[in-house]
Amino acid sequence: MSTEVRVPTLGESVTEATVATWFKKPGDAVAVDEMLCELETDKVTVEVPSPVAGTLAEIVAAEGDTVGVDALLANITEGAGAEAAAAAATPAAAEAAPAAEGGDAVDVMVPTLGESVTEATVATWFKSVGDTVAQDEMLCELETDKVSVEVPAPAAGVLTEIVAPEGTTVEASAKLAVISASGAAPARAAAPAAAASAPAAAATGKDVEDAPAAKKMMAEAGLAAGSVQGTGRDGRVMKEDVQKALAAGAAAAKAPAPAAAPRAPVPAEDAAREERVKMTRLRQTIARRLKDAQNTAAILTTYNEVDMTEVMALRKEYKDLFEKKHGVRLGFMSFFTKACCHALKEVPEVNAEIDGTDIVYKNFVHMGVAAGTPQGLVVPVIRDADKMSFAEIEKAIAEKGKRAREGKLSMAEMQGGTFTISNGGVYGSLMSSPILNPPQSGILGMHKIQDRPMVINGEIKIRPMMYLALSYDHRIVDGKGAVTFLVRVKEALEDPRRLLMDL
Template sequence: MTTEVRVPTLGESVTEATVATWFKKPGDAVAVDEMLCELETDKVTVEVPSPIAGTLADIVAAEGETVGVDALLANIAEGDSAAAPAKAAKAPAKAEDTPKSANDDAAETDVMVPTLGESVSEATVSNWFKKEGDTVAQDEMLCELETDKVSVEVPAPVAGVLTKISAAEGATVQANGKLGVISGSGGTTAPAPKSVEVPAPSASTGRDVEDAPSAKKAMAEAGLSRDQVTGSGRDGRVMKDDVARAVSAASAPPPAASAPTPRAPVAASDTEREERVKMTRLRQTIAKRLKESQNTAAMLTTYNEVDMTEVMALRNEYKDLFLKKHGVKLGFMSFFTKACIHALNEVPEVNAEIDGTDVVYKNFVHMGIAAGTPTGLVVPVIRDADAMSFAGIEKAIAEMGAKARDGKLSMAEMQGGTFTISNGGVYGSLMSSPILNPPQSGILGMHKIQDRPMAIKGQVVIRPMMYLALSYDHRIVDGKGAVTFLVRVKEALEDPRRLLMDL
């Protein structure tokens, strides 16, 4: 006999949700009220518990699917779960009575550091999502590693019990190093009764429940520990909204304490008011590379300004048609990318690099687009941007930007750039000097668009102006080449028709 698992009531005016995560797979034993999956709506995350004890027979709505209220999610076969724990708990009276085999309870599997990417030899263990003694399912996320540029999730290679953590949080591990050990499922150390028993919610049991994956990621991005967040989910489980509230509470100024009797303030020492936090590997790498850039390159910056009137007019005229045809918004970045490519063709040394005593000229443009993320600055690379259309560039920028925000950029997607564009204008910067991204020889800094009075044909008119900054390596790029490059970018943006006619 089977029992259906259906989408619960989602709330007033909410008619559908997306299946975010399944915590069980077909064939798994489940207990009454044990969490099966997680649904995400426009506003909240909803947990779906098991209505009965049994075995998950099948999953009808896979992860990523959109489901309506009362839609069928899965089916549970009754009665099988009771036998499974009992069978697992049954053990021979003596170890010598039962011969060892490949499927024996003592079988162990090492959890190893996965391939980290080209030229990456080590990583730091940033978070363990399981502790020693926890039961894990195959492919369930165990921990997260942080390399110089990306975060890497490590799944369980087999189902079983995490019997040992070899590399604690904060430890540095080498590529293919050992992280922990998983004993085969059904081992005597496995807390089999835990999957059947449903303890009453309490402060202590709340620490043993699995927090929402989206909440774990949000806590990692915000730099919050589990103890700093109060969970509102079942048995104290932390949800994504709980992390958002904790972040807001941390950033809000503390309420003024009422003091009925004025007293002389007791000054705390400076040390007591400080907070010391270890830099992430990404932040350490950013600091190291930027300082290397300053120490190695003969860096100089030249400035100009551009009248954005024509670009803005062209964008406003065609943005709706562009979106309808290509499915992506027409932004300013594609214009700047095209203008830089045009200028790089005329001044190729800005697109070159120094290798020892050689100058390596690139007959292609792999455009780096600097992007700020919660964990630091990254520079995804759009390969062969010089062969792309406006729509192709906009789609590539949107795709890379989404990956950067989600921390899902691969090492390959951040390597091989020949020139970089950095848009500080999105943060309100009016003027800045960008730092080179070695071994590149040039980087263009964009800034905010600001209405300013300009003298045009003897008349003072208001125009939307932007300051441009080109930082370049003076070892390979002369002042004349740098100024020429920036002037060509300015000319192309002030008269976008030049881009179409290659002028």
């Protein structure tokens, strides 16, 4: 029986890829999930695993070929050589099997981390060596640049070995630990074999063929082989590695960055009372992206204020009926989301992004909703928010917020946003200037509702007021467009019936 190997989903807006490297050749035995080849897109590198065990019968797309999504890459003959493939894929495990009482040792591997994420840091182990674990019980937590990932036990048994202790940086598909299904400790012979494999891999690292696209780009740029640090499998230089090297060289030639100022001397009595904690990967990424946004975009902020009287009255009148029918509370975020979607239709450049010398207008709204978590700020995305009802928006925000606080958001849930709303009012903020979430061109800052005296029809009245702030990229959004957007949001919130009438 023959099984087809096809190009997997490459990610949002990516329609084709280049076959960079084949790790197998026709006639080779392959195991299930063993890596067959590596594809390069203009954004990420994608590894293609084997869907079945068997023998690689035919390679349809050779190295250097450009293929579309779902294109045929190869054919695998199932069954033939499956046992050999399993043995070849895990020789160390095969050798250790007899000593581990019938080969009952189960490896705990790094789970799928998400598109473009190649490594993670082991943050916390919930179990220790010798502990009994149940299947699907949480063993440890990994931190990536964007999300926290919990690793469940693939089988019940005893945790016999922790390969990657806390603080270790591990690559995708690396081994984290070993579980003995029978409760017996595995033979230690496998450890020297694993240790011996590391020097061997390092010794042969530069014999690995670099990706075709990377070699072509290095030749065009006049870069010598070995001058670029590779991040691909076994140190293979990928296209993005060359791009980073060229960008770093250009930046250094243009303006050498000054060294970071050393920390001022601290008195001994103060130093003894300090605590130094390494920044999490998520916090490092937040810091880097925020600074990149300031360095890249021409960020400007415009302000307005909105009278929340009508929204609060409408919410008070219908909140009980709304919750009874839809099973979710009626909050303010659905009103603001609807108002922003309405305003983005009139001022589409606020919902657009710059791509080189092009402006990409989005005929949809994927609304990012900034959420503070114990790990840091994350921005889950409500896709096609412009097509949602109030109830659908409230349910989506509640569900995403809960997953964010639990650290269970996936990469896909935080990608593709076209506009962002940040609500600092829940923390008591009266006024702020939010920073853009690249590559977006606009972000709306909400703030606390405060009773203030306002002049209404010549009379002074107390009204619940909120300051609104729109930060925007002045490279693409003019002042007129930004002010118009904020005025439309204000009008929709001060008279919510405009949202129903599409006015």
